[in-house]
Amino acid sequence: MSQAVLESDEATARPMDLLRFATAGSVDDGKSTLIGRLLYDTKSLFSDQLEAVEAVSAARGDEYTNLALLTDGLRAEREQGITIDVAYRYFATPRRKFIIADTPGHIQYTRNMVTGASTADLALILVDARKGLVEQSRRHAFLTSLLRVPHLVLCVNKMDLVGWDRGVYEKIADEFTSFAAKLDAPDLTVIPISALEGDNIASRSERSPWYEGPSLLHHLEHVHIASDRNLVDVRFPVQYVIRPQSKDVTDYRGYAGQVASGVLKPGDDVMVLPSGMTSKISAIDTADGPVDEAFPPMSVTVRLTDEIDISRGDMICRPHNAPAVAQDVEAMICWMDETAPLRVGAKYTIKHTTRTARTVVRGLQYRLDVNTLHRDEDAPQLGLNEIGRVKLRTTVPLLADEYRRNRTTGGFILIDEATNRTVGAGMIIEAQ
Template sequence: MDILRFATAGSVDDGKSTLIGRLLFDSKAIFEDQLEAVERTSRDRGTEYTDLSLLTDGLRAEREQGITIDVAYRYFATPKRKFIIADTPGHIQYTRNMVTGASTADLAIILIDARKGVLEQSRRHAFLTSLLRVPHLVLAVNKMDLVDYSQERFEEIREEFTSFASKLNVADLTFIPISALNGDNVVSRSENMPWYQGTSLLHHLENVHIASDRNLVDVRFPVQYVIRPHKTEFHDYRGYAGQVAGGVLKPGDEVLHLPSGLATRIASIDTFDGPVEEAFPPMSVTLRLEDHIDISRGDMICRPNNKPQVAQELEAMVCWMADGVKLAPRSKLSIKHTTRTARALVRELHYRLDVNTLHRDESATSLGLNEIGRVSLRVTQPLFVDDYARNRLTGGFILVDESTNTTVGAGMIVEAKA
């Protein structure tokens, strides 16, 4: 079974945590003791119903305020597919948390309260989703029971959001009317909305096609570790372990090593369960090559006629995640890109982006917590990169404060210069 990673986002009190709780509950993915704890907490709070949002709002501050602060990850499976859910916070002061949760997602669910319609936060979430190149977007119009399951209200919201989404880079957009509290159109089709001819949310999650979302054309294999066993029976074994970031690899394929530029062929592809005949994203494998080449962590294996850009000058969109320190020109940071680490200098801040209005503030001199902007970086050693729009793995990076070793920024490469 394949794995679908999806993130949820929405304004405060739109029902994200309740929706995930409903998915877990109706798909029989929670244990009895978990359900008993939620029922007990619901009773203690005087709630007349079982508050399924408590299944994901694990922090005490979240339960007290009724909001999501941190990214809560939950796992469940159906006979068709496995799922990893990232319940991301909706408030603007937690933008960095949403960026973290959605950066690896195959699909994003944006919740909208049917009574309130498309809010400023809804537009911000849609923009961040498109910025992070999440391939599939579902707009779940929640709380349909509070507008008497009105088709007219649903169509109004759909038209308004479709108009806004036309300005963004959204490849696949689906609209589903739901009631997370009552379970309408969450796991099974609702009898309260006979006018809706689409599928339930879970059916869509089970069947959305994600295999072609990953880049299967450009072979990219960042080397993470060189395996040289100490046992005498394996003394000739030399393997290069890592995660396939793009393309399809097979034994016998001609490959090129960067930065040396030497070409060789793949002798075999090994995994924990034994040799395989092909490797593709996001498999973690060990490559054995026909020739002995000096390869170490941070190097790249690709195709001779399809190489990534070898660059030290980067143009990137950066989401700043540090509190108390700002990103400004002349800032010196450590950059981690795939398995390679280098030092980076911020050469220029071109503009700060208002994620609510999409306005570019070209007079900005720095980026603060949760702010996004376009910057120019100079890196001390060449990186093997692709544009983020082409490959999210080789086009993304993180920035680290060298003095505290904390992650202070996440970046998406827009352009690379040799």
């Protein structure tokens, strides 16, 4: 049997995993065309969608089918007033499923970039080969580092417009690599592409014989993300307590939620916070029946051997590996409200995992310039799209980890109490 057949059988047998990635880049760097190209090359388009785009391109006299038109529906979706302005697209290959978070490139939409990248496994930054690195390229690289996105891909786009000049590619790659060295970017890949003509997207292009790396789609299919999840620190925020009201079931008490990190198994010793009560896991249930273990991002119902007072917002963890139980928090905040800035003394609702509390801003330590990484320690406030380090005090303790250790239990949002709008996104640096 051939190796190709064996690999095909193996890919069919194993369950497909999911890769979330966010696209970023300056205006007109080709994000829309790249997304359209990925959808086209993976045959993720309906025939009428493609026919409509081909008809418009022909009417305009375009040399190539304008695949950027495929995202026009996304722009219309934004114009309907979506609260957090990120559009998502889905596609799949035989090896993996994908969710694309399409974020705008304008500087005034920095908050959208933060939203799209907050759950991403990989960030894809586009650079126009003719322009090289611009301010927005560095801004997006910094934001992906701040949000702890584990994998970063720099696509040097429009290489066809510079004659596939290897020198142009290497200059941009070297400049970006040296900038990324100042950040916390553990995995960086640089790929020369032409989104318009499809070079190095689904397969390697003959126009770049000097490039020895993978095509973009091959990299997206094979980048290793399983080890990015925290499987050491057990964190299970309780979302709902299940007590069936049935004559046939009288003694069922389960705690439903999504596993944030770690691995849960029946028989494990666990502790419930903030009470500190301990017990053992008796069973783990899912919609498809009991399972022998649960790991992120599974949604499960955990049953314990002891009847403990547990409610929404509590957390199940290990007795000797617990998050901080803290009311004083230091965090990096990306401010998203265009009507009012963040000021010291302001009060908000804080949403952290499944726990909700009220919080007050006790201090603004500095405002960060994401272009120069300069810290302005005299800044009086944070305006729209600005990022800074703040001190918060909450009315009830948060069960939190550092964001760099756990993106789920280390992240939160701030909500305006009067309007119920999300006004800020935060990443915990220290909780005490």
